[in-house]
Amino acid sequence: MVHSEQGASDDPGTLGDKGDDLEKRLKAYEGRPSAVAGAGKDPVNAPMIRHWCEAMGDTNPAYAGPDAIAPPTTLQVWTMGGLSGHSGHIGRTEAYDELLALLDEAGCTSVVATDCEQDYVRALRPGDEITFDAVIESVSERKTTKLGTGYFVTTRMDVKVGEDLAGTHRFRILKYAPASRREKPPRRPRPVVNRDNSGFWEGVRQHRLLIQRCTGCGTLRHPWLPGCNSCGCPAWDTLEASGEGTVFSYVVLHHPPFPAFDPPYAVALIELAEGVRMISNVVGTPHDEVRIGQPVRLEFQQCDEELVLPVFRAREEAS
Structure with a gap:
């Protein structure tokens, strides 16, 4: 798993003299909900499981047949609103919108998804109706990366079936002020090389x-x-x-x-x-x-x- 905070460094001055005050205001959002009472648009279903497995080339027999379960890594799939989104802006809170607006005002107008982590508690099966709540788990100190200077924002989503926790999905973004472009030609991004590949x-x-x-x-x-x-x-x-x-x-x-x-x-x-x-x-x-x-x-x-x-x-x- 890639953690884009690797190699980032503290930068006390890039966003101006009011950086300390900004960090205090950002930290105040930690622990506040980012989504409340969200619900999956569709139940866990066999066609989506089949599409996922075909796209991934995953032939595990556990994902087919009358006793099929959903691949664990589809955890977030069942929470997504698709192109039309969740009706009525369901789930998302004003607190999360305020946090992003505060970062925009500070010049951190660009965003990139950096990584996600998932913990699996119970298998999801076709027919399961999922609900989800999410919290702003952390806002990092100011960091400087190759993309620019900004803040890593981590949200934690708890996915449930009824009262049972099915899994937890942590999602991290970097909201940043883009760095000045260098004169030399940009290099192609490096592939992520780890012990498995x-x-x-x-x-x-x-x-x-x-x-x-x-x-x-x-x-x-x-x-x-x-x-x-x-x-x-x-x-x-x-x-x-x-x-x-x-x-x-x-x-x-x-x-x-x-x-x-x-x-x-x-x-x-x-x-x-x-x-x-x-x-x-x-x-x-x-x-x-x-x-x-x-x-x-x-x-x-x-x-x-x-x-x-x-x-x-x-x-x-x-x-």
């Missing part, structure tokens, strides 16, 4: 696309995980991908502009010949010519002196 990125550095393979049941998986979703075995080895694949799905990014990226561009879900899927870019093809089912072939893109990324090119162009 370091072997994958070492393979990419060597221009090899490695797929995890469970040594218990032989199931291939991507992205890399510490254990097998199919049989639970923690042991694994790797298989080098052939590099052949097809575009399974894609989106075209038009907004927002971001340093080191030049929209519009296509982000595709590539189905490799081995059967697993991965997210990458389709290069060498205009964004409006990318198509589902389009044959592609792997290549490795040297983004800068340090970063190598696996990308895909339309097969007719690659040949």
Whole structure:
């Protein structure tokens, strides 16, 4: 899990001489509710579970059949209002809106989601009606990051079925004043490398696309995980991908502009010949010519002196 507060430093002066007074005002919101009496727009349901599992490539049998449970990581899904939102602004409090407005007034007009943490207490099953309440758990001291200077705001949401706590979802954002742009060209953001996926990125550095393979049941998986979703075995080895694949799905990014990226561009879900899927870019093809089912072939893109990324090119162009 990424914690974007890592590497942040205290900065006593960036937001002006009134910073101490601002921090006191921000701290006063800790413990106040950010959502009250929220309710899921739909019960936990089998179609959403199926969509989630198909998108994630998760074939765990616990998520299908008459005794199915919802994947634990869908905890927040059942609280979301979708594009239309929750009717009547349900759940959200004035306190949370006031906190964000106070940060806006202080110049922290930009926001980025940094990380989330979830604790699971009981399984959710189709038919469960969920409710939720949330609290402003903490507001950090002033921090300076590469994005700019601002404050980390953490909310804690308790998700219930009836009187029973199903799980807790902590969500952290950074509200910040953007840093001045540097003259040198921006670098592509670095991938998050941890103990579970370091072997994958070492393979990419060597221009090899490695797929995890469970040594218990032989199931291939991507992205890399510490254990097998199919049989639970923690042991694994790797298989080098052939590099052949097809575009399974894609989106075209038009907004927002971001340093080191030049929209519009296509982000595709590539189905490799081995059967697993991965997210990458389709290069060498205009964004409006990318198509589902389009044959592609792997290549490795040297983004800068340090970063190598696996990308895909339309097969007719690659040949």
